Amino acid sequence: EVQEVGLKLAAKRDAKLIKAEERITDGILFYKFDFAINDGTHQLLQLCVNKGKVWSLDANTTEKRWSKREEMYNNILGSFLPKLAA
Numbered sequence: 001e002v003q004e005v006g007l008k009l010a011a012k013r014d015a016k017l018i019k020a021e022e023r024i025t026d027g028i029l030f031y032k033f034d035f036a037i038n039d040g041t042h043q044l045l046q047l048c049v050n051k052g053k054v055w056s057l058d059a060n061t062t063e064k065r066w067s068k069r070e071e072m073y074n075n076i077l078g079s080f081l082p083k084l085a086a
Helices: 002-013 063-079
Strands: 015-025 028-037 041-050 053-062
Touching (some): 002 015, 002 028, 041 063, 053 063
Antiparallel strands (some): 015 028, 028 041, 041 053
8 A cells, every 4th residue: 555655665764754645647657755854854756667667756855945845846746757768
């Protein structure tokens, strides 16, 4: 389950899991995690597997700036689709 994976990732980052989501876009399963890291960093992490490759995309900012950047970072992660040449 995506929540369970998120909690394990949070523990490795010394972070609190804020949210864990999954979605399917163009037949690709994406997992997105939202972490509040104990050093004052806020991180969005997205993982997916496509054509046998693991893809990872993350966006980080300070907690102080998170409210101003949250929408932009979510849009960036939401627009990512892994592509490999045929």
